[in-house]
Amino acid sequence: MPKTIVVKIGTSSLTQPETGQLALSTIATLTETLCNLRHQGHRVILVSSGAVGVGCARLGLTERPKAIALKQAVAAVGQGRLMRIYDDLFSTLNQPIAQVLLTRADLVQRSRYLNAYNTFQELLGLGVIPVVNENDTVAVEELKFGDNDTLSALVASLVEADWLFLLTDVDRLYSADPRTVPDARPISLISNMKELAELQIQTGGQGSQWGTGGMVTKISAARIAIAAGVRTVITQGRFPRNIEKIIQGEAIGTHFEPQPEPTSARKRWIAYGLVPTGKLYLDDGAINAILQAGKSLLAAGIKAVEGDFENQEAVQLCDRNGNEIARGLVNYNSEDLQKIRGCHSRDIAGILGYAGAETVIHRDNLVLI
Ligand SMILES: Nc1ncnc2c1ncn2[C@@H]1O[C@H](COP(=O)(O)OP(=O)(O)O)[C@@H](O)[C@H]1O
Numbered sequence: 001m002p003k004t005i006v007v008k009i010g011t012s013s014l015t016q017p018e019t020g021q022l023a024l025s026t027i028a029t030l031t032e033t034l035c036n037l038r039h040q041g042h043r044v045i046l047v048s049s050g051a052v053g054v055g056c057a058r059l060g061l062t063e064r065p066k067a068i069a070l071k072q073a074v075a076a077v078g079q080g081r082l083m084r085i086y087d088d089l090f091s092t093l094n095q096p097i098a099q100v101l102l103t104r105a106d107l108v109q110r111s112r113y114l115n116a117y118n119t120f121q122e123l124l125g126l127g128v129i130p131v132v133n134e135n136d137t138v139a140v141e142e143l144k145f146g147d148n149d150t151l152s153a154l155v156a157s158l159v160e161a162d163w164l165f166l167l168t169d170v171d172r173l174y175s176a177d178p179r180t181v182p183d184a185r186p187i188s189l190i191s192n193m194k195e196l197a198e199l200q201i202q203t204g205g206q207g208s209q210w211g212t213g214g215m216v217t218k219i220s221a222a223r224i225a226i227a228a229g230v231r232t233v234i235t236q237g238r239f240p241r242n243i244e245k246i247i248q249g250e251a252i253g254t255h256f257e258p259q260p261e262p263t264s265a266r267k268r269w270i271a272y273g274l275v276p277t278g279k280l281y282l283d284d285g286a287i288n289a290i291l292q293a294g295k296s297l298l299a300a301g302i303k304a305v306e307g308d309f310e311n312q313e314a315v316q317l318c319d320r321n322g323n324e325i326a327r328g329l330v331n332y333n334s335e336d337l338q339k340i341r342g343c344h345s346r347d348i349a350g351i352l353g354y355a356g357a358e359t360v361i362h363r364d365n366l367v368l369i
């Protein structure tokens with residue numbers, strides 16, 4: 001059965017850690033592997049980091065720039081070179097590829113989200129392998145994916161992929177960072193998010209010298225992907241051939257099993273496509289109503305409102321300690337919500353001077369996280 005497979009490779013696997021130069025043999029093997037998958041009839045998307053790392057190597061910079069404008073300039077240098085290398089290798093194997101550069105803004109607006117979906121479908125239908133990266137050169141801080149783990153999970157969710165492979169410089173997820181905790185326990189399978197929470201995995205800092213986000217972003221990427229029904233695997237980037245072995249059933253890397261009933265496409269867009277602009281702190285009654293009974297959120301259950309947002313924007317719903325439990329589209333702006341929080345729905349019209357929605361977030365626009 002043909003599958004849709006998203007493979008994300010990080011800078012730490014694409015470059016030599018000592019010199020920052022490209023790891024050519026890894027890239028060549030990855031290219032061969034992805035072509036094999038295409039020949040087997042699968043639909044393949046590559047999410048490749050490396051624009052900043054390759055740009056640095058090209059310009060002789062020895063560490064990842066911190067200043068935003070410099071990083072954006074370096075990414076512009078590196079992205080071109082990266083695509084040239086991919087195109088040379090894939091062309092040798094007669095495989096057409098396409099460059100797809102996305103920013104968060106492309107997924108926030110529903111029409112642009114659907115447009116991105118259509119473009120991917122066309123490319124995959126044409127037998128092309130899209131090579132995706134964040135459009136680092138124009139992305140603005142407030143509207144960034146920030147790391148390609150998240151980007152790859154959103155792409156996998158968008159195209160409703162069967163597999164997401166997160167290729168990195170460790171062979172799997174461990175109970176703690178194996179670089180600093182040598183006896184950290186390897187983890188082979190995570191069946192659901194409850195199990196993940198119970199494992200209390202420690203993720204240490206921000207990852208390797210050239211990587212962005214470390215393991216934290218891979219775990220949150222897995223969370224996004226499995227909610228969309230995508231089986232997610234964290235595995236070693238230096239051995240891309242393992243992808244084929246894993247698809248054939250070998251137990252390599254860490255597997256995250258997909259949620260049996262994936263969240264609907266629209267709710268996934270609300271939860272992960274949109275960028276939340278505020279927070280609502282709820283009382284225990286409201287939390288129970290949402291979590292246990294699948295109810296809408298009413299003004300009476302809101303203890304506090306944080307942030308400045310408009311009607312129909314996405315907000316986070318939190319318990320009293322600030323832990324996020326859900327996200328949703330609000331029916332009131334932040335100014336009006338400040339006035340009606342804690343109030344009964346029948347009093348809203350009197351307080352605001354107009355008859356607004358009965359619910360603050362309708363259950364159709366509310367997603368548990
Ligand atoms: N619990 C953990 N299990 C495995 N690796 C971890 C863990 N916590 C932190 N890490 C670190 O995450 C790093 C990979 O992240 P990163 O450098 O961002 O890679 P990439 O460039 O592939 O995205 C590893 O080198 C490892 O040191």
Ligand SMILES: N[C@@H](CCC(=O)OP(=O)(O)O)C(=O)O
Nearest residue numbers: 011049050051052147148212
């Ligand atoms: N978009 C950036 C990569 C950001 C990123 O997530 O990097 P990595 O942790 O190496 O996957 C680039 O191309 O350099």
